[in-house]
Amino acid sequence: MSMLNLHNSLTTYLVLAAILFGMGIYGLITRRTLVGMLIASELILVASSINIMAFNRFTAPDPVIGQIFTLFIMAIAAAEAAIGLSITVAVYRNYKTVDTEEIVDLKG
Numbered sequence: 514m515s516m517l518n519l520h521n522s523l524t525t526y527l528v529l530a531a532i533l534f535g536m537g538i539y540g541l542i543t544r545r546t547l548v549g550m551l552i553a554s555e556l557i558l559v560a561s562s563i564n565i566m567a568f569n570r571f572t573a574p575d576p577v578i579g580q581i582f583t584l585f586i587m588a589i590a591a592a593e594a595a596i597g598l599s600i601t602v603a604v605y606r607n608y609k610t611v612d613t614e615e616i617v618d619l620k621g
Contacts, residue, residue, distance in 0.1 A: 522571075523567055523571040523572075526563055526564075526570075530560040530561075530567065531560070533556050533557075533559055533563065534556070534560035536556055537553045537554065537560060538553075538557065539553075540553025541553045541554065545612050545613055545614055546611045546613065547597070547604065547611045548601060548611060550613070551598070551601070554597075555593075555594065558586055558589065558590045558593075559590075561586060562583045562586045562587065565579050565583055604616060
């Protein structure tokens, strides 16, 4: 018998998603580097994917709809990572840092 008796219920998945979402928001607020902010935003997208799949599993009659939404979220996350990393490389080439506190020079 295990010490944690976690049964597969909607509440279990929602609590896991809420913890990941909270970690993502905390990461966005506290991280000073662009890469740290990108990782934190990925945690937020993972939390939303878990929510969609959990609600789909326990409430929707057709399981395909939630899976399609989750695939779209994964595609958006991949595109965000590619664009975010390319912007980070461009910022590093111009400013020689990825610290958001030092990148406050707006021109124009």
